[in-house]
């Protein structure tokens with residue numbers, strides 16, 4: 448076997464071979480130049496066209512183009528009428544914005560462990576987390592795989608809860624033939640550069656419910672800032688945020704939306720090639736992602752896991768396992784294959800949740816009753832913790848214009864490193 452590149456061997460993927468995401472061409476350039484010349488530079492022609500076309504593409508009635516996915520999530524929470532003293536259920540393993548959106552509306556997140564196969568909120572553990580204060584379940588379709596919605600819908604019906612979708616990573620992901628962003632009361636998408644549909648930055652707040660839409664909208668454009676009657680003057684007070692985006696970014700997003708079907712097809716072909724090759728290779732110590740039969744992954748993030756038991760390292764501490772995994776990740780990168788450790792800790796481990804203090808003086812947990820029944824005891828989240836120290840995330844290298852030949856090389860990198868795990872010396876690699 449060829450020497451690992453991390454120890455001086457030849458990398459499988461040479462510098463310059465991997466193409467950048469997203470592809471930018473005349474479609475983007477022409478629309479962006481046009482947007483530069485519209486008289487009103489925000490909430491105007493291209494923003495409206497993007498909102499309309501995305502609604503048509505995704506099957507939503509209402510959409511608002513925001514500056515990021517995190518602000519769209521905040522609009523979802525406000526749109527559902529959630530505020531001080533309320534609780535929202537959310538997965539313990541996700542991007543922090545899935546929980547900060549709750550806190551920014553003065554409500555309290557209640558974390559639930561993940562399913563060990565899908566890495567998504569475990570529907571069997573949700574009911575135990577419901578209290579009289581629970582107002583919603585915020586489902587995160589992480590990595591581009593939809594949550595198991597049937598049991599979640601049943602719980603929402605039983606306890607009269609709203610369902611909010613964090614679809615920030617889930618453009619064109621499907622559950623039982625239905626698209627992410629249409630599986631709950633409202634949803635948020637992100638358009639940051641990592642996403643399968645990007646405009647550099649940006650987000651969309653979408654819903655089919657006009658009341659939720661109008662309530663969510665009150666959070667942006669300074670909310671209360673309306674012109675006083677019969678004049679153009681604004682009153683001195685102005686609550687809320689400014690979450691709107693601008694025409695140039697909207698035009699970029701629109702151009703990318705027009706090209707999305709081609710990009711998506713390529714990404715699926717690349718991930719399918721990688722998945723089939725790795726399944727066939729059946730490598731000891733390597734766990735592959737799982738796609739339930741009723742879901743269609745968008746492969747935003749193809750996740751590997753190290754199976755420590757299979758390689759005789761099950762007895763290591765979590766920190767040692769994490770360090771070994773970091774060393775594998777470094778060895779894969781040395782082969783020319785972009786990959787990262789996505790989250791270094793689960794959300795309940797973050798200082799803000801350890802201290803139950805976001806705004807000072809213990810708020811929002813200090814709101815009377817808000818903290819009732821809320822425990823961030825880490826013993827409640829064993830699967831999330833396990834996933835955290837064992838995963839390796841593959842994101843941009845599988846995107847268009849990289850093709851199946853690149854996916855085959857990614858598979859070679861993984862096979863080379865994972866069949867040489869006995870040579871991975873974390874002390875030497877990480878120093």
Ligand SMILES: Cc1ncc(COP(=O)(O)O)c(C=O)c1O
Pocket residue numbers: 514515516517518541542544545587589613615616636637638639649650
């Ligand atoms: C699951 C999830 N939710 C929310 C966000 C926030 O999106 P943005 O970066 O556009 O604010 C992200 C961003 O990566 C995300 O991955």
